[in-house]
Amino acid sequence: MEAVEPPEGLADAGRALWLAVVGEYELAPAELALLAQACRTVDEVEAISEAIAAGPVVVPGSTGQPKVSGLFAEARAHRVVLARLLEQLALPDEGEDVGKTPNQLRASKAAQTRWSLHRERHGAA
Template identity: 35%
Template structure:
């Protein structure tokens, strides 16, 4: 992070996301760390997208390894965003809270 707390090395979309989220919400240190990882992952996804666009989805008849990595990073991105628990709209200024743990599933209903 630089002097202002803005992470260095972010791409344009990730920088915009950082600025919007930190302007709108008062985040704790752990939430800023999560947001930074979200933004870094977004930057990496943008780089991978550019490479796949330039190289194509296949290389020598095989799936482009960068495309495979992008798929994995999208999964990580979705999990990081979910962990950050930002509200879905502007009407609720509080982060979403998860309540309880979902119980195990059983075939044939509860016993």
């Protein structure tokens, strides 16, 4: 398997994710693009987390009322995006479906879903 260099501009967390994934899996170009976005998102989550740690948890709102820093909402939103990107990659959990490519994993998941729907519709257990 040929080593694929990380995209330019990744910070430590994103670079570590990139190297871990491409060191283990051979990805198609579209999957590499998803991985690049996931790595950038990991870096953004890390930067937001650092800003949260460095700043106050409670900040003044628009009328001076105390409110939770908006960085918490940003961190949460970025984590949702990251989870979706990683889900789209469909990488197997450790020990689960080891050796299957992401495309094979998606195909298996689709087949399992179809089979479950078939059983529900036709009353099979």
